[in-house]
Amino acid sequence: MWQTNNILYHLIRAMRPRQWTKNASLFAAAIFSGALFDGVDIYRLAIAAVLFSLLSSATYLINDVKDAERDALHPIKKNRPIPSGRLSKGFALSVALALVVFVLLMSVVFVNIPFFAICIIYLLLQISYSIYLRNIIIVDALTVAVGFIVRVFAGGFAADVSISSWIILSTIGLSLLLAFGKRRSERTILGSQDIAFKTRATLKSYPDSLLDSMISMSASYTMIAYSIFCFQTGVRSDIFLNRYLPTTLSSPKWLMITIPLVIYGVARYLYVIYEKRDAESPERVLMSDIPLLVSVLMWGILAFAIIY
Incomplete structure (x- = not known):
């Protein structure tokens, strides 16, 4: 047994x-x-x-x-x-x-x-x-x-x-950030040892400068794509304040409120990569880094409340 x-x-x-x-x-x-x-x-x-x-x-x-x-x-x-x-x-x-x-x-x-x-x-x-x-x-x-x-x-x-095409584009940016961040952390953990190249062959072809550039590009791309998504007219918003606000403020763009949380989440993940040097497992980072987890939960709750 x-x-x-x-x-x-x-x-x-x-x-x-x-x-x-x-x-x-x-x-x-x-x-x-x-x-x-x-x-x-x-x-x-x-x-x-x-x-x-x-x-x-x-x-x-x-x-x-x-x-x-x-x-x-x-x-x-x-x-x-x-x-x-x-x-x-x-x-x-x-x-x-x-x-x-x-x-x-x-x-x-x-x-x-x-x-x-x-x-x-x-x-x-x-x-x-x-x-x-x-x-x-x-x-x-x-x-x-x-x-x-x-x-x-x-x-x-x-x-x-x-x-939405912008959801797809945002997903691409975020997933690239996670992927390149993972590679960067693997190089940090394993260094230039032979073991690093034996466990993942591409690590020897990824100079730190290239990974840093790709991480920066992916982070910027993610924030821009998500911001554009929040402002597109096709995003539904049922927030109750729309009933009481003047027309100037009643346009269905309330998802823009979640943009700062996305910016903070991306920035916090960059901090984990470069300062904590602990992004080798993105799912573990999400569950163990409290500020990042709180920002994700706040984003999810706020986005859900705005849409529904």
């Missing part, structure tokens, strides 16, 4: 449930469309988010099996269940295959065909990344960005709503 529980514990760790936070982006299209409670099947969207989380876990298992020997050299990744040998490769692959089959079947039964198709695209993208794309400088970060875009479209297909 103890051994069974131990295997289950390591399996759950290998599935990386902490990274399921990335799949919150599935709700972006429905929330910002202003139709979350008006024409959107919330239960179907919730099922889609669960299925996508399981699919992402399957890709993590596949990736860890492929990179087990390489990850065993990494000071942090070596403690993962598969590189450390606590979870066998064969068992992990079997679970990954079972998850893929389950997700694809359930996506057809409980969601819809477009969502099924986007799941296939995401699976192929992640496998391509693990095998080849991760070894190409800049393309590796762009692939991460595409992964986030796929998540947004997955949510849009599940909710059957249109997606």
Whole structure:
């Protein structure tokens, strides 16, 4: 019994449930469309988010099996269940295959065909990344960005709503910031040691100056794209003050109130990268850096209140 529980514990760790936070982006299209409670099947969207989380876990298992020997050299990744040998490769692959089959079947039964198709695209993208794309400088970060875009479209297909082009552009900027910030932190943690290049081949091709430039560009791009999104006329605003304010102030641009929070969040993440030097795991940073977490929660609450 103890051994069974131990295997289950390591399996759950290998599935990386902490990274399921990335799949919150599935709700972006429905929330910002202003139709979350008006024409959107919330239960179907919730099922889609669960299925996508399981699919992402399957890709993590596949990736860890492929990179087990390489990850065993990494000071942090070596403690993962598969590189450390606590979870066998064969068992992990079997679970990954079972998850893929389950997700694809359930996506057809409980969601819809477009969502099924986007799941296939995401699976192929992640496998391509693990095998080849991760070894190409800049393309590796762009692939991460595409992964986030796929998540947004997955949510849009599940909710059957249109997606603002500026939401897509904002997602690209933020995901590039996370990707390049992760590379910068990996270089900081591993330095110029041979182990750094063995654990991630592209690190030797990323000079600090290039990463700094890409991080700066991505941060600026994110703030500009999100700001433009907040001012576009298609964004619905149901804030109650619109009923009582003069026409000059009643234009549906109230999302602009959230811009300072986005600026602060981006700036705080830059602080984590360069001063705390702890952005190697973005999802862990989000949950452990209190100022960043508070700014994200405040942004989410305020944006939701303004739209609904």
